[in-house]
Amino acid sequence: MKKIKAAIIGAGFIGKAHLEAIRRLGYVEVVAIGQSSEKHAEEYAKSLHIPKAYGNYMDLLQDDEIEVVHNCTPNHLHYEINKQTLLHGKHLLSEKPLTLTSSEAKELYELALEKRLITGINFNxxxxxxxxxxxxxxxxxxxxxxxxxxxxxxxxxxxxxxxxxxxxxxxxxxxxxxxxxxxxxxxxxxxxxxxxxxxxxxxxxxxxxxxxxxxxxxxxxxxxxxxxxxxxxxxxxxxxxxxxxxxxxxxxxxxxxxxxxxxxxxxxxxxxxxxxxxxxxxxxxxxxxxxxxxxxxxxxxxxxxxxxxxxxxxxxxxxxxxGWTDSLKNTMQHFYDAVFNNYETPADSVATLKDGYxxxxxxxxxxxxxxxxxxxxxxxx
Structure with missing residues (x-):
């Protein structure tokens, strides 16, 4: 079975939780980690057994192997990273809030509709x-x-x-x-x-x-x-x-x-x-x-x-x-089921960018x- 290749940007508490939940699926491989610097990215990648490390998320988005991005960064970084992920044609699962303002959220919601990618917000x-x-x-x-x-x-x-x-x-x-x-x-x-x-x-x-x-x-x-x-x-x-x-x-x-x-x-x-x-x-x-x-x-x-x-x-x-970790695993399961099967949208248990807006x-x-x-x-x- 071909594995879906994913990347996580931000490897704090919630990023590590995403990683653990993804690995429980079996058919998704986290191939890259993104952090605020090359040094931190390499440290996290080594400790978490992830092959690639990026100190700049724009470099990560240029990686053609990566199909899905998990945005687990602090709130103020959500909008720009989410936007660039969609513009680079990659499926997106973002932590909440979607953005810091409703105008930014509206822009991302409309962009996701245009790009027809699988997207979600982690309301687990x-x-x-x-x-x-x-x-x-x-x-x-x-x-x-x-x-x-x-x-x-x-x-x-x-x-x-x-x-x-x-x-x-x-x-x-x-x-x-x-x-x-x-x-x-x-x-x-x-x-x-x-x-x-x-x-x-x-x-x-x-x-x-x-x-x-x-x-x-x-x-x-x-x-x-x-x-x-x-x-x-x-x-x-x-x-x-x-x-x-x-x-x-x-x-x-x-x-x-x-x-x-x-x-x-x-x-x-x-x-x-x-x-x-x-x-x-x-x-x-x-x-x-x-x-x-x-x-x-x-x-x-x-x-x-x-x-x-x-x-x-x-x-x-x-x-x-x-419990909580299992709810996160369910999120990943229903999100990646849509990615793997080329559905238009995930199951309704996965919150959409519309819900985030x-x-x-x-x-x-x-x-x-x-x-x-x-x-x-x-x-x-």
Missing amino acids: YRQFPMVQQLKNMVNDSDLGEIRIIRGSYLQDWLLYDTDYNWRMEPQFGGETRALSDIGSHLFDLVQYVTDLRITEVLADLSIVHPIRYTSSKNGTSSETNDILKQVDIKTEDYCSVLVRFSNGARGVFTVSQVSAGKKNALEINLDGLTSSGTWKQEEPFKLQMGYRDKPSETILRDPALLKKKALPYLHYPSGHEE QAMLINDAIIRSVKSGTWEAVVSV
């Missing part, structure tokens, strides 16, 4: 088996009409005023931070599972630490003798958003990066006219179902119990739990709402 929470179960329960009207949608995404890695990261700097992370970093996952997941569109938002945000302190190494201060530098913070630590959906349903979402004890606490709650369903990323192997006239129940990840359309997302017997438009509406203090309409792609 769509790929969990129990998310697929919940989505299919909604499709089959098991919950009745969805009327209330609640969700949250809570973390604590920026709890202290001595916690600092490049994502806090608007020129690198964008005009919003918690919203674009984790809120985008929440908004995408809810719209995907319910097949409803967010149409209006009313938002409130807070910069819990208007001043933070970085060490002399421009990072989190962990040493008592660090020389601390004071930095003014312009992006939010917390945001809550009231939401209206295309079917008239209402919702509320909260994102925070300063909630102690919450590590990666993504949760969605769907309240239908028949029953309710809850999925938590930190307990991904189960759904909690609620009813008025009978006891609540827990549905576990068991191939013998789930809906048929959810089964392609399961790979192990019940009790052998599948829509996420930016939601972000824009939230920013407008914070400034105006009123409901703001979300432009639809």
Whole structure:
């Protein structure tokens, strides 16, 4: 079998996660790594057993052997690398956000349509088996009409005023931070599972630490003798958003990066006219179902119990739990299935550049709402 040849630009945490997930497929080979310098590229390539190293991504894109590019770089680099990848005729799987602005996202979305390449955004929470179960329960009207949608995404890695990261700097992370970093996952997941569109938002945000302190190494201060530098913070630590959906349903979402004890606490709650369903990323192997006239129940990840359309997302017997790394592997599987078979688009569980563009438009509406203090309409792609 001919192997698809891929390259990863950016070999930090998420780049390495992409690499591991790709290698589980068996029919895709990562042949090149791209980094910010030749030295770093060669170091990563050697440690990760990748044959080619590029210190300049434009040189990497000139490599005719490479068919697919994974953009795993910091946010501010996404637009130009994504654009050049498409212009060089290579399939693209990008980390979110697609770009830092909606105008750039629109340009990439239209360019991808023109080039007719396989593209995707890594909203990998769509790929969990129990998310697929919940989505299919909604499709089959098991919950009745969805009327209330609640969700949250809570973390604590920026709890202290001595916690600092490049994502806090608007020129690198964008005009919003918690919203674009984790809120985008929440908004995408809810719209995907319910097949409803967010149409209006009313938002409130807070910069819990208007001043933070970085060490002399421009990072989190962990040493008592660090020389601390004071930095003014312009992006939010917390945001809550009231939401209206295309079917008239209402919702509320909260994102925070300063909630102690919450590590990666993504949760969605769907309240239908028949029953309710809850999925938590930190307990991904189960759904909690609620009813008025009978006891609540827990549905576990068991191939013998789930809906048929959810089964392609399961790979192990019940009790052998599948988590975050498996969701990423599912992303790669469904993305590369389209590349290998020359499909026009991947399965709908792979978020498209259109979805990435829509996420930016939601972000824009939230920013407008914070400034105006009123409901703001979300432009639809």
